[in-house]
Amino acid sequence: xxxxxxxxxxxxxxxxxxxxxxxxxxxxxxxxxxxxxxxxxxxxxxxxxxxxxxxxxxxxxxxxxxxxxxxxxxxxxxxxxxxxxxxxxxxxxxxxxxxxxxxxxxxxxxxxxxxxxxxxxxxxxxxxxxxxxxxxxxxxxxxxxxxxxxxxxxxxxxxxxxxxxxxxxxxxxxxxxxxxxxxxxxxxxxxxxxxxxxxxxxxxxxxxxxxxxxxxxxxxxxxxxxxxxxxxxxxxxxxxxxxxxxxxxxxxxxxxxxxxxxxxxxxxxxxxxxxxxxxxxxxxxxxxxxxxxxxxxxxxxxxxxxxxxxxxxx
Amino acid sequence: xxxxxxxxxxxxxxxxxxxxxxxxxxxxxxxxxxxxxxxxxxxxxxxxxxxxxxxxxxxxxxxxxxxxxxxxxxxxxxxxxxxxxxxxxxxxxxxxxxxxxxxxxxxxxxxxxxxxxxxxxxxxxxxxxxxxxxxxxxxxxxxxxxxxxxxxxxxxxxxxxxxxxxxxxxxxxxxxxxxxxxxxxxxxxxxxxxxxxxxxxxxxxxxxxxxxxxxxxxxxxxxxxxxxxxxxxxxxxxxxxxxxxxxxxxxxxxxxxxxxxxxxxxxxxxxxxxxxxxxxxxxxxxxxxxxxxxxxxxxxxxxxxxxxxxxxxx
Numbered sequence: 001x002x003x004x005x006x007x008x009x010x011x012x013x014x015x016x017x018x019x020x021x022x023x024x025x026x027x028x029x030x031x032x033x034x035x036x037x038x039x040x041x042x043x044x045x046x047x048x049x050x051x052x053x054x055x056x057x058x059x060x061x062x063x064x065x066x067x068x069x070x071x072x073x074x075x076x077x078x079x080x081x082x083x084x085x086x087x088x089x090x091x092x093x094x095x096x097x098x099x100x101x102x103x104x105x106x107x108x109x110x111x112x113x114x115x116x117x118x119x120x121x122x123x124x125x126x127x128x129x130x131x132x133x134x135x136x137x138x139x140x141x142x143x144x145x146x147x148x149x150x151x152x153x154x155x156x157x158x159x160x161x162x163x164x165x166x167x168x169x170x171x172x173x174x175x176x177x178x179x180x181x182x183x184x185x186x187x188x189x190x191x192x193x194x195x196x197x198x199x200x201x202x203x204x205x206x207x208x209x210x211x212x213x214x215x216x217x218x219x220x221x222x223x224x225x226x227x228x229x230x231x232x233x234x235x236x237x238x239x240x241x242x243x244x245x246x247x248x249x250x251x252x253x254x255x256x257x258x259x260x261x262x263x264x265x266x267x268x269x270x271x272x273x274x275x276x277x278x279x280x281x282x283x284x285x286x287x288x289x290x291x292x293x294x295x296x297x298x299x300x301x302x303x304x305x306x307x308x309x310x311x312x313x314x
Numbered sequence: 315x316x317x318x319x320x321x322x323x324x325x326x327x328x329x330x331x332x333x334x335x336x337x338x339x340x341x342x343x344x345x346x347x348x349x350x351x352x353x354x355x356x357x358x359x360x361x362x363x364x365x366x367x368x369x370x371x372x373x374x375x376x377x378x379x380x381x382x383x384x385x386x387x388x389x390x391x392x393x394x395x396x397x398x399x400x401x402x403x404x405x406x407x408x409x410x411x412x413x414x415x416x417x418x419x420x421x422x423x424x425x426x427x428x429x430x431x432x433x434x435x436x437x438x439x440x441x442x443x444x445x446x447x448x449x450x451x452x453x454x455x456x457x458x459x460x461x462x463x464x465x466x467x468x469x470x471x472x473x474x475x476x477x478x479x480x481x482x483x484x485x486x487x488x489x490x491x492x493x494x495x496x497x498x499x500x501x502x503x504x505x506x507x508x509x510x511x512x513x514x515x516x517x518x519x520x521x522x523x524x525x526x527x528x529x530x531x532x533x534x535x536x537x538x539x540x541x542x543x544x545x546x547x548x549x550x551x552x553x554x555x556x557x558x559x560x561x562x563x564x565x566x567x568x569x570x571x572x573x574x575x576x577x578x579x580x581x582x583x584x585x586x587x588x589x590x591x592x593x594x595x596x597x598x599x600x601x602x603x604x605x606x607x608x609x610x611x612x613x614x615x616x617x618x619x620x621x622x623x624x625x626x627x628x
Contacts, residue, residue: 001417037357038355038356038357041355045350045372045407047407050407050408050410052370057357061361065366069403071409072410073410081411085410085411085412091366091385093362093364094387095364095393095395095399096362096385096387096399098399103315103412
């Protein structure tokens with residue numbers, strides 16, 4: 001059994017094309033019906049403003065499955081600790097024996113979450129998309145843009161965050177570390193006006209994006225909502241968009257954007273099914289596409305297997 | 315963060331009165347409504363005849379919660395490996411940080427399962443119970459008897475197992491290692507005839523015990539069934555017994571004995587509630603009591619906290 005720490009993992013696993021390929025293979029297997037993926041186990045620890053989620057999935061034929069444990073303790077910053085944490089365990093799918101423990105402290109989750117956004121854009125955004133709007137100014141606001149560069153020739157970034165100071169800091173950081181021109185906006189509408197892709201990366205409990213904010217032809221990825229209380233998209237967006245896609249229907253209905261539009265009467269696709277079918281949904285440069293990502297166990301099994309292969313030097 | 319292996323853990327954690335007290339405290343907290351315990355996460359890995367269960371619980375006010383991962387891969391014996399395996403992780407209930415990993419390979423599960431049987435008998439069996447019948451001849455057939463000695467003055471054992479050779483081997487082992495007289499029987503009825511307590515410890519998918527097998531005054535603990543396909547007790551037992559108790563109603567209904575009697579119309583108690591209320595259900599030496607144990611996350615959190623305290627020398 002091997003034990004790996006965050007530093008080792010972060011040195012080997014990068015936001016790059018091979019990592020994207022690994023996560024995309026997970027989505028494709030899900031779309032082909034080759035994945036066993038039980039509902040997320042979730043527990044609240046009210047007295048510490050904490051929660052813990054456990055996700056898992058097995059991809060038929062893969063040698064190992066991962067179990068990911070993600071604690072989120074939101075008073076941690078007061079103690080000088082990060083809110084999010086966690087680890088992944090890799091088990092042999094033949095014997096059930098633990099083969100590796102990845103004490104990644106959430107690093108692999110950050111990576112696979114950013115890659116899912118890139119995979120959504122790869123299959124849904126216009127081929128000539130080059131301008132990204134980001135709502136939110138946290139770590140995913142950075143990683144989503146970095147990941148999008150793997151699938152589209154991104155050369156301008158627009159940011160809007162409720163906290164203007166954080167948006168300014170984000171812009172400075174992105175210019176310095178990613179060499180991208182970044183414009184700070186004072187509204188989501190203004191940030192989206194010039195964008196081909198918009199990614200919402202907030203823990204919002206009320207919509208941060210409205211239908212009227214979206215120019216024709218834009219692709220929207222909503223990656224923030226992952227529990228029943230979170231909600232980034234105004235219901236009119238899901239009702240009015242030309243194309244609506246989610247990572248997993250049952251999850252989006254239980255804890256993603258679909259939860260907030262229970263009466264929605266329209267076809268909603270799963271991202272994995274589109275990939276598996278080699279199907280391009282977008283049929284014109286004018287269509288508005290939306291993808292809601294809640295985060296799935298199959299992404300964890302895919303990235304953990306990929307990380308272990310790199311760490312073992314395979 | 316501390317990492318402990320099975321050998322270290324087994325050297326410190328024994329089937330004794332303090333371990334029993336720790337697990338009983340978990341049941342009592344559950345009974346007082348002080349436990350957050352989400353449904354079990356369960357995944358099948360059909361191609362390897364495997365499954366993996368994840369259990370957790372947090373006891374309000376306790377410093378740590380455990381997450382237990384239990385793989386069961388039933389073709390492992392063909393490879394010279396045990397079917398059951400697993401580990402427990404202990405997290406700070408204040409910060410969500412991992413504080414200990416107990417690579418116990420199922421040892422602590424064996425212990426807390428045996429202790430639950432003893433706790434059930436402590437609160438339900440006659441005070442003068444001294445004779446135990448065991449149905450099955452595996453590891454729990456041994457541990458359940460050993461644990462019962464913590465709460466009752468057991469001085470005779472009766473065993474019945476479908477495989478007579480295994481029952482004989484069990485008898486030899488119990489005589490040698492526990493100094494107990496053991497009689498091997500050729501039917502469950504005959505084993506129960508002289509017993510004050512009977513424990514079923516099988517993976518049976520059809521009842522191994524019928525109402526007519528039970529003498530007046532006996533206490534029955536059914537500990538084998540822990541998935542929807544398993545079933546040790548004939549429905550007439552649950553319908554006819556004077557007292558019916560389970561570890562957790564929702565679990566017994568989903569994957570324990572109550573699943574097989576959906577139309578049962580009677581009061582069913584939870585073991586923790588009885589302990590919390592200091593309530594003795596048995597009111598006569600003639601009553602027949604039954605307790606169905608499916609195995610709960612609160613037992614895991616209780617035993618893992620206890621084990622870590624011993625290992626850390628607290």
